[in-house]
Amino acid sequence: MGLQLLRVWLLLFLFGLVAIVGGGGVNVGDFNIWPMPKSVTNGHRKLYMALDFQLITEGTNYSDASGILKEAFTTMVDVVQMDYALDANFSALHPSVVLKGLQVLISSPNDQLQYGIDESYKLLVPSPYKPDFAHLEAQTVYGALHGLQTFSQLCHFNSATSRIEVLMVPWTIIDQPRFSYRGLLIDTSRHYQPLPMIKKVIDSMVYAKLNVLHWHIVDTQSFPLEIPSYPKLWDGAYSFSERYTFAEAAEIVSYAQRRGINVLAEIDVPGHALSWGRGYPSLWPSKNCQQPLDVSSEFTFKVIDGILSDFxxxxxxKFVHLGGDEVDTSCWMSTPHIMNWLRKHGMNESEAYQYFVLRAQKIALSHGYEIVNWEETFNNFGSKLSRKTVVHNWLGGGVAEKVVAAGLRCIVSNQDKWYLDHLDTTWQQFYMNEPLTNITNTEQQKLVIGGEVCMWGETVDGSDIEQTIWPRAAAAAERLWTTYNKLARDPKQVTRRLAHFRCLLNQRGIAAAPLAGPGRGAPQEPGSCYSQ
Incomplete structure (x- = not known):
């Protein structure tokens, strides 16, 4: 074993001196990988990517029967080579400077995507075992997908040579995420998002190593998703064309899963549900008072059961999001039949709110889900929540420490730092928002499963969603991916690297806004993308 390790390092030194930047504090100005890997070493030489760059999987335990790896590899090569007019003549180059392909070794034969899956990888460029190839090892195919994204960021088109170059070789990158849950919320109720745009958002998440698409599907304003068990819910859509069929929702889930992204579906109950009653008016407390959902009606819970059964x-x-936020119970207190029901059951309005949330939780549990609820449920009756609840923080700081002290899990999305619709929140604030603030107990830290940036849809549609998400979501993505001691203590240290990533997104067809100015800002005067 020792002789093999010595051989590896000798070969690395043959390809150029190794600069160690992974230990003792990373000099984040040395290279342009985003998010920052856990450990990086690099050298000072250059390789050229072959036009017919190959994927080799000999010796791996993973059969790729579903084609996930092959598809991701082909996409990665296409993204790197784009539509550049590449020089096809490599005859003048010495074979030792041509990188012919990537050898991938995956330990697990299973490609089922689920929460907490191993996403680690190790990337060697070039391979000390096969010097004309790069080498990628991962426990799962989803770790390998992250490795492909990192490799793509090592590749650059040189217009002077018309070749794809891999600079600063040899590279040794050992990487894994800090948090298992790294989310982005999109809201398709306040404005409909076309299917191609949702897929573009998913593609952009892959580039930043985010792994959960929180789909806030329905809300007060519209119910755009087909529910086979209760087809009239669809009547709550804005129009016939601003809808998602059940098959289209399944396609979104499949598209995301093949890219290593889980889809967290949300129905927000009992509030935010006026649109439900357009197809089924009996879900409203009354025609004149239309939300929250009627707590006194068994039909309300039959509909929730049908939705979750279809879901x-x-x-x-593993999780479904049941909302539970901003519940105004005044409709319950002004509707005679609900008031009679409350008196019969000895409940006041706050107890009815608790009853509703806990009953919805039981329905979700019966369908095999664990539950995510917005923080108001914890703030009002935290000790009553199922122990399979994840509390989703949004109102501000200080909630996560209370949640984990109570032994529940938490997702951090505090609106003052991680709400993308707050255009005055800068990328620097996104970067410096620490999910574990004031949580020092190691076991309690483990209960913070991650964080999420939220793209609420009141002021975004297909025309501006990308530039409102990016690059600020990327700043949060590094906070959620990168080991804490490798994160910059001052955002100024990462400005150049984030600017490079933003320009990379633009090159890949993602409309990421400039770093300068607020979210969704315009470029400032003529100039280079990298200086905006």
């Missing part, structure tokens, strides 16, 4: 057929993520 379980396509949304295979």
């Amino acid at each position: 379980s057929k396509i949304f295979k993520f």
